[in-house]
């Protein structure tokens with residue numbers, strides 16, 4: 001079941017622009033502008049609707065049962081306000097920021113530049129927490145999967161994928177518990193959306209993963225990092241939880257804390273077109289598109305969000321994406337499903353679709369999971385497909401599945417949180 005029903009005036013074959021009768025009486029010179037105004041209005045209305053739906057799945061307040069507030073996930077301004085509320089000077093926020101996000105401290109008594117009475121006062125009102133690690137599994141290829149449990153008992157998975165040649169690696173972070181989108185090849189998609197994750201829970205996944213590798217204090221910009229990139233490709237559709245994701249990413253990018261460059265963060269979307277512009281304008285992080293099919297007919301089936309935002313609207317939004325350039329290409333993720341989307345004709349159509357974009361293509365061999373009907377493409381077919389894309393001038397690496405033995409590979413994440421879905425959670 002989709003969370004966001006299709007508007008009656010908008011379908012895969014009829015994008016939402018002005019009617020033919022209306023355009024017939026408009027001077028051709030001003031038609032494009034009027035159409036773009038109409039399109040902007042529709043996007044704004046659509047964004048409002050997405051925010052309203054997102055609010056229905058809001059995370060619980062980041063507060064302990066004893067009333068103490070978690071300081072993780074707050075903006076600098078919010079931290080300063082809290083300091084004022086307990087009768088302290090706002091500059092304390094800067095000190096705390098340093099200890100929380102640069103040093104990785106979770107205990108106020110470790111914050112040695114803060115006087116002991118003040119440490120005690122902070123501990124009386126606040127905590128600096130992490131999600132609990134429910135399980136931690138390490139694959140034979142050193143990929144590590146964490147199942148993190150949050151304060152209300154909900155869980156989400158985070159995966160660290162180390163680079164096998166250098167001391168660096170990507171942390172794949174979840175943005176929701178479950179997902180509404182039901183992409184048919186994705187194990188997570190079989191788990192209903194329980195709720196959105198809050199900023200503390202999103203940042204907390206990264207901080208807890210760094211705890212596991214002891215990577216504190218945050219390395220300076222010119223130093224190597226073991227946990228060197230973030231990919232928002234875990235459970236959930238990040239653009240359906242944009243506000244919380246954006247707040248978490250701003251914290252992670254802040255130069256006086258974790259200080260991870262926007263160039264090292266990639267958000268992967270199935271194509272929530274109205275939110276893509278905002279993400280590019282406000283965060284400027286890299287973009288990845290879960291494309292997986294090159295015709296609306298097939299994509300409607302395997303990525304059902306396509307019925308709402310068809311391929312042509314998605315590609316147009318990629319063209320507008322402000323943070324894309326030749327040095328920061330948009331990644332098109334393409335899961336290779338035997339006999340479904342892996343023909344040479346599909347490869348040629350893919351090339352046609354992305355021909356004028358700064359793009360690269362990640363070809364992902366399908367990772368089977370219990371109950372799935374798909375088969376991975378053969379090696380020969382993968383190679384043929386990759387060659388067509390490469391010959392057209394696009395990098396098209398075939399991704400080596402990582403962490404398969406612990407179900408940590410792409411599309412395999414799923415938790416048991418669904419069983420605990422709160423009865424109060426609204427139905428989609």
Ligand code: SF4
Nearest residue numbers: 179182183186189236
């Ligand atoms: S691929 Fe992403 S958007 Fe699609 S069901 Fe899986 S988690 Fe959700």
